[in-house]
Amino acid sequence: MTHQRYQIKSACPQCGCSFSQVLSREELKEKYGNAPNMELACGECRQKFQAERKRACPEWDAECRLNPSAAGRNAGHN
Numbered sequence: 154m155t156h157q158r159y160q161i162k163s164a165c166p167q168c169g170c171s172f173s174q175v176l177s178r179e180e181l182k183e184k185y186g187n188a189p190n191m192e193l194a195c196g197e198c199r200q201k202f203q204a205e206r207k208r209a210c211p212e213w214d215a216e217c218r219l220n221p222s223a224a225g226r227n228a229g230h231n
Protein backbone atom coordinates (compact mmCIF):
# COMPACT_ATOMS: atom_id res chain seq x y z
CA MET A 154 0.00 0.00 0.00
CA THR A 155 1.24 3.45 -0.78
CA HIS A 156 1.34 6.04 1.91
CA GLN A 157 0.02 8.98 0.04
CA ARG A 158 -0.01 12.18 2.03
CA TYR A 159 -2.39 15.03 1.54
CA GLN A 160 -1.65 18.56 2.51
CA ILE A 161 -4.42 20.76 3.78
CA LYS A 162 -3.76 24.45 3.45
CA SER A 163 -5.91 27.29 4.55
CA ALA A 164 -5.79 30.52 6.48
CA CYS A 165 -7.50 31.43 9.70
CA PRO A 166 -10.22 34.05 9.12
CA GLN A 167 -9.72 35.42 12.62
CA CYS A 168 -5.99 36.02 12.92
CA GLY A 169 -4.94 35.39 9.34
CA CYS A 170 -2.22 32.91 10.15
CA SER A 171 -1.80 30.08 7.72
CA PHE A 172 -3.02 26.64 8.52
CA SER A 173 -1.22 23.63 7.19
CA GLN A 174 -1.63 20.00 8.00
CA VAL A 175 -0.45 16.81 6.37
CA LEU A 176 -2.60 13.76 6.78
CA SER A 177 -2.73 10.30 5.32
CA ARG A 178 -5.68 9.12 3.31
CA GLU A 179 -7.08 7.21 6.27
CA GLU A 180 -6.76 10.14 8.62
CA LEU A 181 -8.45 12.45 6.19
CA LYS A 182 -11.26 10.04 5.62
CA GLU A 183 -11.81 9.62 9.31
CA LYS A 184 -11.66 13.31 10.14
CA TYR A 185 -13.38 14.90 7.22
CA GLY A 186 -14.98 12.18 5.15
CA ASN A 187 -16.55 13.41 1.94
CA ALA A 188 -18.01 16.60 3.30
CA PRO A 189 -17.48 19.59 1.01
CA ASN A 190 -16.32 21.67 3.94
CA MET A 191 -13.64 20.77 6.39
CA GLU A 192 -13.73 22.08 9.91
CA LEU A 193 -10.29 23.23 10.91
CA ALA A 194 -8.96 24.68 14.13
CA CYS A 195 -6.40 27.44 14.09
CA GLY A 196 -3.20 26.59 15.89
CA GLU A 197 -2.71 30.17 17.03
CA CYS A 198 -6.03 31.51 18.27
CA ARG A 199 -7.92 28.20 18.45
CA GLN A 200 -10.69 29.59 16.31
CA LYS A 201 -12.60 26.91 14.52
CA PHE A 202 -13.40 27.64 10.94
CA GLN A 203 -14.65 25.97 7.83
CA ALA A 204 -12.58 25.60 4.73
CA GLU A 205 -13.78 24.44 1.38
CA ARG A 206 -12.28 21.08 0.72
CA LYS A 207 -11.62 21.78 -2.93
CA ARG A 208 -9.59 24.84 -2.02
CA ALA A 209 -7.92 23.60 1.13
CA CYS A 210 -6.94 20.26 -0.32
CA PRO A 211 -7.49 19.86 -4.05
CA GLU A 212 -5.87 16.45 -4.06
CA TRP A 213 -8.28 15.08 -1.52
CA ASP A 214 -11.18 16.68 -3.35
CA ALA A 215 -10.16 14.90 -6.52
CA GLU A 216 -9.86 11.68 -4.59
CA CYS A 217 -13.39 12.03 -3.26
CA ARG A 218 -14.74 12.66 -6.69
CA LEU A 219 -13.03 9.62 -8.07
CA ASN A 220 -14.39 7.49 -5.27
CA PRO A 221 -17.82 8.75 -4.35
CA SER A 222 -19.15 6.67 -1.53
CA ALA A 223 -22.58 5.32 -2.24
CA ALA A 224 -23.80 5.76 1.29
CA GLY A 225 -22.08 9.01 2.06
CA ARG A 226 -24.00 11.63 0.17
CA ASN A 227 -23.14 14.87 1.79
CA ALA A 228 -25.54 16.04 4.41
CA GLY A 229 -25.77 19.53 3.07
CA HIS A 230 -26.97 21.55 5.97
CA ASN A 231 -25.17 24.43 7.57
Ligand SMILES: [Zn+2]
Pocket residue numbers: 165166167168169170195196197198199200
Ligand atom coordinates in the same frame (compact mmCIF):
# COMPACT_ATOMS: atom_id res chain seq x y z
ZN1 LIG B 1 -6.21 32.06 14.12
